[in-house]
Amino acid sequence: MNFRAEIDIMPHKELLDPQGKAVAHGLHNLSFDGVQDVRVGRHISIKLSAKDKSEATQQVEDACKKLLANAIMEGYSFELIEE
């Protein structure tokens, strides 16, 4: 079975996010006055094959923990879509 995992990796809420602050500043300079807070992370889209959805979920969890996210600074969440 083929799956697509759509993964969001974001800096933890407790941490300062300098990239997000820079983007917020840029938006204010462009007169986006309604903008209150910005956080910038990564979005990773992975196509993978696995024998079922639970194996695919486990693979994506492992990939996030072992390579994709730095658990000290980042949290991750993902959605798995069957293709």
Added chain:
Amino acid sequence: MNFRAEIDIMPHKELLDPQGKAVAHGLHNLSFDGVQDVRVGRHISIKLSAKDKSEATQQVEDACKKLLANAIMEGYSFELIEE
């Protein structure tokens, strides 16, 4: 009204994505053999206030076009959540 926009900015499908290729290679080295393709982009979360949902949608569209996404290389999609 307060909204949160969850924006995904991804390299266009036609373009080579060296960062994605590097991640795919790393996953293969870690024995994630089911992984077929990886694409890496950005995820941006913006808290903003606007008078209604259509104004908020317009603001986020404008922000993507003017600052967040490089239309030549990237596409964007977003979801707007009322808070």
